[in-house]
Amino acid sequence: MRTLFRNVRLFDPGAGVDGPGRHVLVLDDRIASLDAPPDAAAERVVEGAGALLCPGLVDLRCHLCEPGRTDRETVATGVASAARGGFTTVVAMPTTDPTIDRVEVVETIKTRAAEAGATRVLPAGAMSEGRQGERLAEMAKLRDAGCVLFTDADLPVPDSQLLRYALETAGDLNVPVATHAEDVALSQGGVMHEGQCSIRLGLDGIPGAAEEVGVARDLAVAELTGARLHIAHVSTAGAVELIRQAKRRGARVTAEVSPLHLCLTEAAVLGYDPAAKLFPPLRTRRDVNAVVDGLADGTLDAVASDHTPRTALEKNREFDRAEPGAVSLETTLGVVLTLVARRELTLERAVHVLTRAPAKVLGRNDIGRLTEGGHADLVLIDPEAEWTVQPQAFGSRSTNTPLAGAEMRGRARLTMARGRVTHEMNHDGS
Amino acid sequence: MVSLAMPAAVGGGRHPRLAAASRHLLGIEQLDPVEIRRLLDRARQIRNQLGEHARSLSRLSVVTLFYEASTRTRASFELAAQKLGASIVTVASSSSSVTKGESLWDTGRTLAAMEPAVIVCRHPSAGATDLLARAVESVGPSAVVNAGDGAHEHPTQALLDALTLTDRLDSLEGRTVAIIGDIAHSRVARSNLFLLRKLGARVLLGGPRSLVPAWLETLGGEIGRDVDTLIAEADAVMMLRVQFERLSGPPPFPSLGDYTRTYGLTVERAARMKPHAFVMHPGPMNRGIEIAPEVADGPTSVVAHQVRNGIAARMAVLERSVGAGPWAS
Numbered sequence A: 001m002r003t004l005f006r007n008v009r010l011f012d013p014g015a016g017v018d019g020p021g022r023h024v025l026v027l028d029d030r031i032a033s034l035d036a037p038p039d040a041a042a043e044r045v046v047e048g049a050g051a052l053l054c055p056g057l058v059d060l061r062c063h064l065c066e067p068g069r070t071d072r073e074t075v076a077t078g079v080a081s082a083a084r085g086g087f088t089t090v091v092a093m094p095t096t097d098p099t100i101d102r103v104e105v106v107e108t109i110k111t112r113a114a115e116a117g118a119t120r121v122l123p124a125g126a127m128s129e130g131r132q133g134e135r136l137a138e139m140a141k142l143r144d145a146g147c148v149l150f151t152d153a154d155l156p157v158p159d160s161q162l163l164r165y166a167l168e169t170a171g172d173l174n175v176p177v178a179t180h181a182e183d184v185a186l187s188q189g190g191v192m193h194e195g196q197c198s199i200r201l202g203l204d205g206i207p208g209a210a211e212e213v214g215v216a217r218d219l220a221v222a223e224l225t226g227a228r229l230h231i232a233h234v235s236t237a238g239a240v241e242l243i244r245q246a247k248r249r250g251a252r253v254t255a256e257v258s259p260l261h262l263c264l265t266e267a268a269v270l271g272y273d274p275a276a277k278l279f280p281p282l283r284t285r286r287d288v289n290a291v292v293d294g295l296a297d298g299t300l301d302a303v304a305s306d307h308t309p310r311t312a313l314e315k316n317r318e319f320d321r322a323e324p325g326a327v328s329l330e331t332t333l334g335v336v337l338t339l340v341a342r343r344e345l346t347l348e349r350a351v352h353v354l355t356r357a358p359a360k361v362l363g364r365n366d367i368g369r370l371t372e373g374g375h376a377d378l379v380l381i382d383p384e385a386e387w388t389v390q391p392q393a394f395g396s397r398s399t400n401t402p403l404a405g406a407e408m409r410g411r412a413r414l415t416m417a418r419g420r421v422t423h424e425m426n427h428d429g430s
Numbered sequence B: 001m002v003s004l005a006m007p008a009a010v011g012g013g014r015h016p017r018l019a020a021a022s023r024h025l026l027g028i029e030q031l032d033p034v035e036i037r038r039l040l041d042r043a044r045q046i047r048n049q050l051g052e053h054a055r056s057l058s059r060l061s062v063v064t065l066f067y068e069a070s071t072r073t074r075a076s077f078e079l080a081a082q083k084l085g086a087s088i089v090t091v092a093s094s095s096s097s098v099t100k101g102e103s104l105w106d107t108g109r110t111l112a113a114m115e116p117a118v119i120v121c122r123h124p125s126a127g128a129t130d131l132l133a134r135a136v137e138s139v140g141p142s143a144v145v146n147a148g149d150g151a152h153e154h155p156t157q158a159l160l161d162a163l164t165l166t167d168r169l170d171s172l173e174g175r176t177v178a179i180i181g182d183i184a185h186s187r188v189a190r191s192n193l194f195l196l197r198k199l200g201a202r203v204l205l206g207g208p209r210s211l212v213p214a215w216l217e218t219l220g221g222e223i224g225r226d227v228d229t230l231i232a233e234a235d236a237v238m239m240l241r242v243q244f245e246r247l248s249g250p251p252p253f254p255s256l257g258d259y260t261r262t263y264g265l266t267v268e269r270a271a272r273m274k275p276h277a278f279v280m281h282p283g284p285m286n287r288g289i290e291i292a293p294e295v296a297d298g299p300t301s302v303v304a305h306q307v308r309n310g311i312a313a314r315m316a317v318l319e320r321s322v323g324a325g326p327w328a329s
Helices: A075-084 A103-116 A139-145 A160-172 A196-201 A208-225 A237-248 A259-263 A285-297 A332-341 A347-352 A356-361 B008-012 B033-048 B072-083 B104-113 B128-137 B155-169 B187-198 B214-219 B227-233 B256-263 B303-322
Strands: A002-012 A017-027 A030-033 A044-047 A052-055 A057-062 A087-092 A120-125 A149-151 A177-179 A229-231 A253-257 A378-388 A407-417 A420-424 B061-066 B087-092 B118-123 B143-149 B176-180 B202-206 B236-239 B278-280
Touching: A002 A347, A002 A378, A052 A057, A057 A075, A057 A332, A057 A356, A075 A087, A075 A103, A075 A120, A075 A407, A075 A420, A087 A378, A087 A407, A103 A120, A103 A139, A120 A139, A139 A160, A160 A177, A160 A208, A196 B214, A208 A229, A208 A237, A237 A253, A237 A285, A253 A259, A253 A285, A253 A356, A259 A285, A259 A332, A332 A347, A332 A378, A332 A407, B033 B155, B033 B187, B033 B303, B061 B072, B061 B104, B072 B087, B072 B118, B072 B143, B072 B155, B072 B303, B104 B118, B104 B128, B118 B128, B118 B303, B128 B143, B143 B155, B143 B303, B155 B187, B155 B236, B155 B278, B155 B303, B176 B187, B176 B227, B187 B202, B187 B214, B202 B227, B278 B303
Parallel strands: A002 A044, A002 A052, A057 A087, A087 A120, A120 A149, A149 A177, A177 A229, A229 A253, B061 B087, B061 B118, B118 B143, B176 B202, B176 B236, B236 B278
Antiparallel strands: A002 A017, A017 A030, A052 A378, A378 A407, A407 A420
8 A cells, every 4th residue: 555645844853854845655554755756656645735744743641541441531532532633652651440560451451552553552651569659560571561651640659769769670671750740748638720710719729839849859869860750741830940950960851741731821720610620730821931931942852642531420520529631632733833823832843842852752763753664653734724622523532621612723634653544634624 | 411301391481580580699709899789788678677578589499508517607598588488498418319429510400400599509619609500500590699619709608797897887998807817718708808809998818827828919808917917907807717627738837826826816916906896707616716705705796796697698699699679670
C-alpha cells in the first residue's frame, strides 16, 4: 500500500525542517520518501493543500483507565480519542486497577492496544508497589516488559528516601521517573486553587506553595542522585521558576504542562462547575502567563494532555465531592495552536513540544520525528481550521471538559500511525 | 444524565401562579441592594403585623431538605412557612434516600417532580444549592432557598442580621460592623460581608490569620489583625465560632485558651466597645471561647433578637420565592 501526501508543508521543527510544497510517500508502515515527485505512483493520494505534515504527536501523560475503570475509558476508546487529537503515541498512566506494577498488567494493556489499532500505547510503570509509596516496584521486570517511564501518576512520593532509591534504580535502567509534586499537608482538604475565587466560593484551597514545596523537594533529591527526573503537570509560576533555576544549575530535569493549565484560570470554577475541577487545580492568570512563558523559553519541555476521563455520575455532583480531571486528548493540539494564533508561542515551538520534545523526555529517537525508512507516524494539521469543542462528538468514552463550547484554532485533519490511517476528518469537520 | 419520566399532563398544568414569579434565593451575592431593601422592608412589615398578615402561602407546600444538623434555622424556616399557611414536608438526610446513596441531583429532580412551591436546603458542600437549583429547574418550577451551603452562603442569616442591625442603627450606610472569628469557613460571614457592603457599611474582619485570609479583602472586607482596635471602632460586633468540623490538619492556633486570649470577646474587651455598640452571634455559640457568657447574656447582646427576626426575614424570603405579598404581580 502506497499513500502520497501531495503538496504539504513538511514541518518537523525538531529536525529544523520546514518545507512547503513537498510530497511525501508512505509505503506500508514506513516513510518511503520525504521528497517524492508529485506524480509518484500511489494507491491513495491525500491532497495536503498546504496543510502541515508533522510527526505524529506524542503524549507523555494520559489515563486510559483499563484495566479497572472501563466505565470511564478503555484502551480502545482512549486510542480513538488520541487519534482524533493527532497523537500516534501515548504514555498510559498506571492509574489502572490493578496498577501497572506487574508484568501481567503490562501485557494486558499491550494486548488491548494491539486490538485497538496502530496507535502506540506505551505503559508507564508504577514507581512503587501498588502506588503505595512504600516499596519500589520491580522496575527491571517492568522495563523489560515495555514500561517507558516510572511514576505513581497522581500521587506524590511521600518518602524522600524512596524517591531517591527510585531515581537511582530507574537511572541505572535508563528509564526516567516522573513525579506529581505536591506537599499533601499543605493541600489537605483543598478542592481548588487557594485564592480570590476559593474565598468567594467558600471552597477549601490548595495553595500554589503546595506544588512548589513538592517541586523543590523532588528537584533536590534528583540533584542528589544525578538521575533524570520529569515533573508532571506544572501549574504555578513558582514551580516554573524553581525548574528554570535547576536547569540553569545543570540539573537533569524535564517538565511538562497540561493544555488546560495553559489556557484556563481559577475563574473557570466560579459557578461551581465540576468540569473545571482539575488536579492540580486551575491557577491564577499570573500562573497561566508563567507556564506559557516557561513553555516558550524551554523551561517546560513538553505539553502532555493529562487526559483524565470521568463519568457523568462522578462529575455531576457537589463540587467538593466531584472527581477532578478532564479529557484532553482531543483538545490539546487545538489549545496549543490557539496559543500560536494569539502569538504567545511560535508554530515551531508548538509542534516541537508535542513531538520531538516529549520523545526526548522518554529518551526515544524512533518517535516524534520524520525520517525516511522510519515508521509512518504522521499528522496532517490545518493550523487555521476554526472549530468548536463538542464533547459529545469525542472518541473518548467520557465527555468531561471545561472547554465544551470553546472556539479553537488548529486541528488534526488526518492521523496516520505506522502507515495506517487512525483518524480522518469528514468534510463537515466532524 | 438521568432522565426522569414525567407524564405530559403533569408537566402541562403546573402552578400557574408560580410559573413566572418563582425564584431561587441561592446567595446574597446575586441580589442587588434594591431587592435586599425590599426583603428587609417586607420583613419589618410582617413583624409589625404578626398574627394578622395574609396567609400568603396557603395551599402551597414547602419542603425542608437538610443534609446537615440544624436547630434554629430549620425550626425558623418551618415556623415561617407555617405562619404563612404553607404545608411543610421535612426531609432529613438520615431518614431518606440519601442514606441509600441517591445523588443530590436525583433527589432534586425527584422532589421537583412533586412540585412543591419551595425547597429549602441546607448542605455541607459549598455550591450544593446551585446544583440543586439546576436539577430542580430541569424538572419543574419550584424555587430553591439556600439555608446554608458549606462555607459559602447563608443568605437568610444575613437578612435577619441586617434586620437586627437596622433595628438599632436605622441605616447601614457608613456604619461599621466588625466580624471576628473563623471567617474563612463561615457562610454567615460571607453572606453578611456581601450584604453589608451592598448596603454601604464598612466591614472589619478579625481573627487568626489562618482563618481570616488576606483574600477576603477582594470581597470588600477590611482585615485588622488587632481585635481590640476593631472592637473599639465598630457599631456592632459579630462573633463567630471556630468551625472545627471544617478544619483539616493540625489546629491553626495553639489552644482554645490562647484563642480566647487573642480573639475572644471577653468582658474586658467588651468594655472597649463604643457606648451604643452591641454584640451579635449567629449561633451555635461556644461560650467561654469566642464569647464570654457574661457578654452573651449581657445588656449589649442582641442574640435573642436575632433569632426572633429570623422568622420574619424567612417569611419575606418565602413570599418572594413564590411571588406572593409585595412580589405578587
